[in-house]
Amino acid sequence: MKVKPVSVMGEYIALHGLLPENELPVRLRHKIPENEIWIRKNVYDDPKRRERILQGHEKFELELMETKGLTYKQAHQRAQLHEKVYRLEEWLSRLEAEVHRPSVEPVEVVEKSKRRRKKK
Helix, strand or coil: CEEECHHHHCCCCEEECCCCHHHCCHHHCCCCCCCCEEEEHHHHCCHHHHHHHHHHHHHHHHHHHHHHCCCHHHHHHHHHHHHHHHHHHHHHHHHHHHHCCCCCCCCCCCCCCCCCCCCC
């Protein structure tokens, strides 16, 4: 994996060497070796986002292309779905952690307030 500045990557978050050349802008064609993944610096600096993008999308996409023989577009569509599932799993784990927080003990009322009922 290589970390590249925004000036090199442009709008792309991450790219890999098996991406078809016609999917890339001219300035990036024939520059990414097949065995490399390029990732934008600001994405790399955020560990959670980096993990989600690499594990949930790029590596899964490469695996589908290599093992299943899918085209880039087919693998990309499946990887997008996989990334959504990956995000859902993260959200569920945060929710589960929230649910398991220790409960707060109820407050005991010492004096009851005096209320007068209105007669109808």
